[in-house]
Amino acid sequence: xxxxxxxxxxxxxxxxxxxxxxxxxxxxxxxxxxxxxxxxxxxxxxxxxxxxxxxxxxxxxxxxxxxxxxxxxxxxxxxxxxxxxxxxxxxxxxxxxxxxxxxxxxxxxxxxxxxxxxxxxxxxxx
Amino acid sequence: xxxxxxxxxxxxxxxxxxxxxxxxxxxxxxxxxxxxxxxxxxxxxxxxxxxxxxxxxxxxxxxxxxxxxxxxxxxxxxxxxxxxxxxxxxxxxxxxxxxxxxxxxxx
Numbered sequence: 001x002x003x004x005x006x007x008x009x010x011x012x013x014x015x016x017x018x019x020x021x022x023x024x025x026x027x028x029x030x031x032x033x034x035x036x037x038x039x040x041x042x043x044x045x046x047x048x049x050x051x052x053x054x055x056x057x058x059x060x061x062x063x064x065x066x067x068x069x070x071x072x073x074x075x076x077x078x079x080x081x082x083x084x085x086x087x088x089x090x091x092x093x094x095x096x097x098x099x100x101x102x103x104x105x106x107x108x109x110x111x112x113x114x115x116x117x118x119x120x121x122x123x124x125x126x
Numbered sequence: 127x128x129x130x131x132x133x134x135x136x137x138x139x140x141x142x143x144x145x146x147x148x149x150x151x152x153x154x155x156x157x158x159x160x161x162x163x164x165x166x167x168x169x170x171x172x173x174x175x176x177x178x179x180x181x182x183x184x185x186x187x188x189x190x191x192x193x194x195x196x197x198x199x200x201x202x203x204x205x206x207x208x209x210x211x212x213x214x215x216x217x218x219x220x221x222x223x224x225x226x227x228x229x230x231x232x233x
Contacts, residue, residue, distance in 0.1 A: 004169075035222075037170075045162075045170070045213055047222040061221045095170065109158030111217040114181065116169035 002026035002115045004096050009120030014088055020081040022096030022117055030054070030074035033099035035113060036081045038092035038122075048094070049081060050104030059104050064090075086124045093119040128152050128216050132225035138233040145201040147228045149214035152195075158218040159197045161190055164227075165210045173212075174199065204230070 008020040020036070035050040049070040050059045058070060069082040079096055097113035105111065129152035139145050149159065157177035164170040172181045174190035177197055187202045201208055209232060214225040 044227045045164075045215070045224040047215075047224070050222075059220055097170075100175065105220050106217075109156060109218045110176065111222070112160045112172055112175040112181075113162070113170075113215075114172045114175075116171070118167070118169045 004117035006117035006120040009122045011123045017084045022079045024077045029077040033104040034079040035097045040092040053102040095119045130225035136229040143204045147199045149197040155216045155218035160215045162213045
């Protein structure tokens with residue numbers, strides 16, 4: 001069964017860094033793009049970043065550009081989110097999600113997030 | 127960025143009811159619209175992709191349709207396990223954006 005397990009969340013002061021990890025199993029990890037999606041307390045879902053199957057393509061929402069870096073290690077079936085210069089507004093439950101295809105953005109528009117982790121909580125204090 | 131709205135924001139329904147949730151986009155996205163179900167403390171679940179295609183393993187009581195920039199998720203006969211929050215999401219352009227969600231709870 002395909003599964004994603006998120007980890008690495010915690011309580012951190014504003015301005016500090018945190019690295020999230022997501023371990024995949026049950027599918028051919030290096031065939032698919034991966035993403036991070038977050039949910040702030042009491043809010044809806046927000047796409048944060050995506051990475052293509054071979055790390056050849058990356059994308060970010062504007063609010064995290066220059067601060068967050070998505071990466072992957074296909075040998076370890078894992079995807080990561082390095083979060084630097086954290087802000088109070090980055091406080092959220094962070095989910096990793098598997099793309100239905102190999103590219104983080106498919107110009108055909110056919111991306112969907114078909115497997116999700118249960119999330120890891122990041123709390124940034126002022 | 128493409129803006130997404132959903133209506134209603136919440137609804138109360140009973141087991142066996144037919145439930146309809148609407149998602150409106152700020153510009154045309156063809157049929158590149160996905161629907162997800164989310165229960166607190168659990169991983170979100172893909173229900174419908176490309177506006178009307180049922181994800182493998184999802185019960186056939188879930189269906190999706192589109193008309194221009196308006197998309198609809200229908201649950202034909204609500205089951206106890208369907209009480210959750212439902213989100214639409216566009217994959218037409220980046221950044222990918224989600225609707226604000228529709229909470230379906232027990233009447």
